Structure formats: C-alpha cells, structure tokens
Amino acid sequence: MNRSAPLWRKSSYSGEDTSSNCVEVAVLSPLxxxxxxxxxxxxxxxxxxxxxxxxxxxxxxxVR
Incomplete structure (x- = not known):
C-alpha cells in the first residue's frame, strides 16, 4: 500500500489569490x-x- 502524502488539488476556479475562499480535495482511497x-x-x-x-x-x- 502506498503511504505517500496525499496530493491536494485546488479548483481551477479559485484563481491564484491565496486569500480567496477555496477548498482543496484529495483522493484518500477509498475516501x-x-x-x-x-x-x-x-x-x-x-x-x-x-x-x-x-x-x-x-x-x-x-442548494443551501
């Protein structure tokens, strides 16, 4: 099993501004x-x- 750190990705809609409200996602198989x-x-x-x-x-x- 691969125990390397997950690769977190930010949405391409987020832009380059580090102060913007963004989330990142990573595959944490199976989650x-x-x-x-x-x-x-x-x-x-x-x-x-x-x-x-x-x-x-x-x-x-x-939906909110």
Missing part, C-alpha cells in the same frame, strides 16, 4: 478528503465517494 486551502494543517473532512458526489451535485444546483 475523498476536503480541506480549507488557507489552513492546510487544520481539520479536514473525509467523505465517501458517493457523499462527495452528492455534495458536488448540491453545490452545482445551488
């Missing part, structure tokens, strides 16, 4: 990690792939 890009050492969520897909669907549809 997906979500964290605040401004606080990479802070807490982060671990979601199943289906929960992450549901979250993205709600975000894209504008």
């Amino acid at each position: 997906v990690g979500v964290r605040d890009s401004k606080d990479p050492d802070g807490p982060h969520l671990h979601l199943t792939r289906s929960a992450f897909a549901a979250l993205l669907s709600q975000i894209k549809s504008g």
